[in-house]
Amino acid sequence: MKLGMLTACLPGWPLARIAAWAAENGYQALEVAVWPDAGGRDFVASHLPVADFGPREVDRTRELFDRHGLELSAFAYYENNLHPDPERRAGIRAHLKHAIDAAQALGVPYVGTFVGRDWTRPVAENLREAERILPELVEYAGERNVRIIVENCVMEGWHPDGYPGNLAYSPELWEWMFSLGLYLNYDPSHLVWIGIDPVEVIAPYAERIVHAQAKDVELDPRARNRFGHFGPATDRTDPWGMGWWRYRVPGLGQVSWTNVVDRLYEHGFTGTLSVEHEDPVWGGDDERVTQGLRIAHRTLRPLILD
Template sequence: MQLGFVTAILPDYTLEEVLRTAADIGYDCVEAMCWPPGKAERRYAGVTHVDVSRLDEAGIAEVRALQEKYGVFISSLGYYPNPLGGAPESRQAAVDHLHRLIDASAALGINTVTTFVGRDKDRTIEAQWDDFLATWRPLVDHAAEKDVRIGIENCPMRFTADEWPGGNNLAVSPAVWERMWTDIPSPAWGLNYDPSHLVLMQMDYTRPFRDYPERMVHVHAKDLRIDRDKLDRHGVFSHPGQWHTPKLPGLGDVDWGQFFGHLTDAGYHGPVCVEVEDRAYEGSEELRLRSLRQSHDYLRQFIV
C-alpha cells in the first residue's frame, strides 16, 4: 500500500507545491482534485490541481515531470459532483467533466478516477434508478475503453439542509453497491472506500473490503467521532451534524490497526489517502499542514 492525501485541503497550492509538500512530509502519493475552475459549490469543492479542460501534450508532460521530480505519484484524479441531482444543465456539466477526467487519467497513465455517483435527494432510489443507469452506463463503458477504473466514494452526502431528505449520493450501502454492480457488471468501477461513513451509519466498517475485495479501487483515510450522549438525545434519524464530528485518523472511533489488518488480509495493495475534514485543523495554513504531518506520522506505522 501507499500513503497519500487528498489535495483539497491545500486549495491555494499549485500542483508543484502540493507534490513538494507531500515529498517533504514523506507521503507516497496524492489524490489530485480536478474540479472545473470556478466558484466552489460547497466546502472542499472547487479545488483544481490538474485542469483537465486544458490538458494538452505539454501539460501531460509537465504533470509527469513533476511527479518524477518529487518522487510522489498521483493516485487518482478526483472530482465529486452530483451527476444525478439539481438542474439538467448542472448534471450534464458534471457528466461531461467526468468524461474529460477519464480521458485525462488515461493520458497521464494514472488510470483511476474518484468521484460520487450522485443522487436526486427528493426521490427514492427506486424512482431514479433508470436515470442512474442512463447516466452511468456510458461513463463506465468509457472508462473500460480507456483502461481506467472509477472509484465511487460511499459518503451519504446528507449533512446540510440542502442535502435532505435523501442525500446527494446513491452509493451509501452494500445493498446499493451490489445492485449497481449487478446492473452495470463491469470491473471498470468499484469503491473509493471511506470507513468513516460506515461508522456514522452504525455499520461494520471492515466488512466492505472483506466482502468486495475486487471492488476496492481506492481508499480514503478519514476518522469520525460519534458523541454518544448527543446521539442518545437526538437519535439516528436526526441531522447527523448534531452528534458526529469528522476527525483526523487516530482521533475518532475507527480502530486503524484492525482496519489495516483486514485491508491487508483482503489483498489490497493500492493507495490510502488521508482526507482532512477536521475543522479543528482548518483555521490556518499551518494547521492544515500540521494535520497532514500528524496523519502521516500516525498512519505510517501501518503502511511500510
C-alpha cells in the first residue's frame, strides 16, 4: 500500500508544482485530476491535457514522476455518465475515452469516474440505461489494459432534492456495477453518513477494491434531528449543503483509519490510499489546503508499512 493524494484540491497549481510538494511532504503517489479545461463542477481541476496527449506529453509526465520518485496511481474524471442532457453525456463519454487513451500511453492502471444518474428518471430505468452504455466503455478500457474505477460517492448535489446522484453508493449497487466489469475506488467517508459500516464492507468486496480514497466525515446528530437524513428541504440554497455533516481531512472526523487500513491490509490491498481533500475548515486558500494535506499525512503515514 502507498499513500497518495488526489490533485483536485489544488486546481490552480500546475502538476509539476504539486508533484514537487507531494514528494517533499512524504506522499508516494498522485491520483491526477484530468477534467477538461472548461466547464465542470466548482472544484474542477485539469492537471494533464488528456484530450491532446501525444508522445511529448508522455515523456514529460514520465520524467516528472521519475524525478520526484512518485507513482501515478490513477486518473480522476468524476462526472455523470448518465447525464440527462444527451449532448453533455456525449461530451463526458468522449473525454473519459481520452483519459483512458492517455492512461494506456503512460501505463496508468485506473481511470476513475462515476456511474452517475439521470435524475429525471427512476433508479430502475437508470440501471437499465447504464447496462446499455457502460459495458462498451469497460471493453474500450480493457482493450487498453486499463480498468475503470467508480467512487462510491453519493453525489447528492446532482439531484434537485438531495437524493443519490451516483448509483454506486451502496454494496447492493456495487454488486450490480461489478457485474458490468467496473471496479471500486473505495471511500469510507460516504459510507459513514449514509449509515453503512465502512470497515465491515471491505472483506466481501476486497477483490474489487483496487484503489481507495482517504476522506473523513464529521457528523452533527443534533442537526440531523432537525433536517433528517436528506438535509434541508425548505431552504436549500446550496445543493451540496446537507446541514448535518461535512467532509474533513483524515483524523478530524468519525472514520476509524486504524481499522480501515488494518482491514485493507488483512484482505490483501496493495493499491494506493489517496487523500481526497474537501475539508471546508482546511480550505479556501492554498496555504490552508496544504496544511490539511499535512494533517492527513500525519494521520495516515504511520499506518502504512514501508
